Amino acid sequence: MLQPSDVDWTDPECPVARAADLVGDKWILLIIRDSLDGKRRFSEFERSLGVAKNILSDRLRLLVDRGILTRTPNDRGTRSEYELTGAGRDLFTLILSLRQWGERNAFAAGEKHSVVIDHLTGEPVPQLQPHREDGSELSPEQTLLVKVGQPLPENVK
Amino acid sequence: MLQPSDVDWTDPECPVARAADLVGDKWILLIIRDSLDGKRRFSEFERSLGVAKNILSDRLRLLVDRGILTRTPNDRGTRSEYELTGAGRDLFTLILSLRQWGERNAFAAGEKHSVVIDHLTGEPVPQLQPHREDGSELSPEQTLLVKVGQPLPENVK
DNA sequence: AAGATTGGTTTCAATATGCAACCAAATGAG
DNA sequence: CTCATTTGGTTGCATATTGAAACCAATCTT
Numbered sequence: 001m002l003q004p005s006d007v008d009w010t011d012p013e014c015p016v017a018r019a020a021d022l023v024g025d026k027w028i029l030l031i032i033r034d035s036l037d038g039k040r041r042f043s044e045f046e047r048s049l050g051v052a053k054n055i056l057s058d059r060l061r062l063l064v065d066r067g068i069l070t071r072t073p074n075d076r077g078t079r080s081e082y083e084l085t086g087a088g089r090d091l092f093t094l095i096l097s098l099r100q101w102g103e104r105n106a107f108a109a110g111e112k113h114s115v116v117i118d119h120l121t122g123e124p125v126p127q128l129q130p131h132r133e134d135g136s137e138l139s140p141e142q143t144l145l146v147k148v149g150q151p152l153p154e155n156v157k
Numbered sequence: 158m159l160q161p162s163d164v165d166w167t168d169p170e171c172p173v174a175r176a177a178d179l180v181g182d183k184w185i186l187l188i189i190r191d192s193l194d195g196k197r198r199f200s201e202f203e204r205s206l207g208v209a210k211n212i213l214s215d216r217l218r219l220l221v222d223r224g225i226l227t228r229t230p231n232d233r234g235t236r237s238e239y240e241l242t243g244a245g246r247d248l249f250t251l252i253l254s255l256r257q258w259g260e261r262n263a264f265a266a267g268e269k270h271s272v273v274i275d276h277l278t279g280e281p282v283p284q285l286q287p288h289r290e291d292g293s294e295l296s297p298e299q300t301l302l303v304k305v306g307q308p309l310p311e312n313v314k
Numbered sequence: 315a316a317g318a319t320t321g322g323t324t325t326c327a328a329t330a331t332g333c334a335a336c337c338a339a340a341t342g343a344g
Numbered sequence: 345c346t347c348a349t350t351t352g353g354t355t356g357c358a359t360a361t362t363g364a365a366a367c368c369a370a371t372c373t374t
Contacts, residue, residue, distance in 0.1 A: 015259030
């Protein structure tokens with residue numbers, strides 16, 4: 001489990017809130033995007049993001065502290081490489097859902113944007129879709145949030 | 158398309174970046190989480206999030222401005238209700254992927270957390286999983302980011 | 315050997331945050 | 345109907361965060 005040095009969760013029993021505490025920040029999300037695209041070096045992130053160096057430095061430190069990146073200094077202890085941990089690579093689905101929501105909702109028709117394709121076939125990656133075990137689509141209205149210690153409603157399972 | 162009044166994108170050609178500009182903030186993500194759970198009133202959000210009133214007020218204004226919530230004042234023009242727009246409800250997948258990542262990576266084994274279930278069956282919602290058209294799983298290493306104006310590699314489609 | 319690049323840290327002004335006080339309108343209790 | 349309480353905010357203020365720029369040592373290039 002991720003173990004940031006300061007664990008002071010906004011809402012400890014909610015996984016959405018814990019995730020938002022760990023990665024709910026614009027620069028953090030974009031660093032993860034770039035990491036998934038194979039970028040590893042400070043200067044690569046800096047060029048790609050156009051972020052101030054002190055902020056990039058801060059966010060990289062947070063990401064290492066939060067168990068999402070590892071920092072591997074070069075031989076002399078300088079010029080580190082930053083790579084995703086398992087928990088970091090596991091953010092692929094999140095970044096993909098951000099991307100697909102952005103494509104659907106933040107671009108005018110015909111406006112160009114980057115795309116993610118299947119490397120082998122060149123096909124665009126299909127839309128993520130919440131579904132039931134049987135494969136049928138699941139809308140937010142069809143779901144129910146059950147909090148810790150809260151009894152399940154009578155009509156279910 | 159979403160049309161916030163100040164469009165000053167961090168990285169205009171990247172859907173991840175546009176999405177991060179619009180919803181890449183902890184409080185915004187948690188307000189959307191609560192909205193998907195049916196909360197509509199200022200005081201409901203305030204109680205649920207434990208956020209300062211001025212910050213909640215600011216984020217609700219941003220969300221309305223960004224086309225993710227609508228604000229419907231009561232008869233006398235006070236005590237508004239905030240409801241998700243289509244683009245807002247479309248964030249269900251994103252919030253679900255945040256939740257599932259949090260469940261997998263931000264909780265120790267056996268630690269309790271809230272869960273989302275299928276209202277009808279009571280079954281937990283299955284994991285979101287990037288996949289190909291044929292249903293096979295797709296890992297980050299099997300995908301490729303193609304930027305605007307960048308030619309596709311030779312070996313694909 | 316000299317110059318450029320990398321991977322940062324430091325400084326400082328501007329901005330954002332969060333706490334607390336305040337307020338008017340609406341609602342609830344008696 | 346009256347009074348107290350809740351709701352849905354706004355305002356002020358102290359503190360924390362941000363981002364631009366200068367700076368720097370170590371490395372890499374020529």
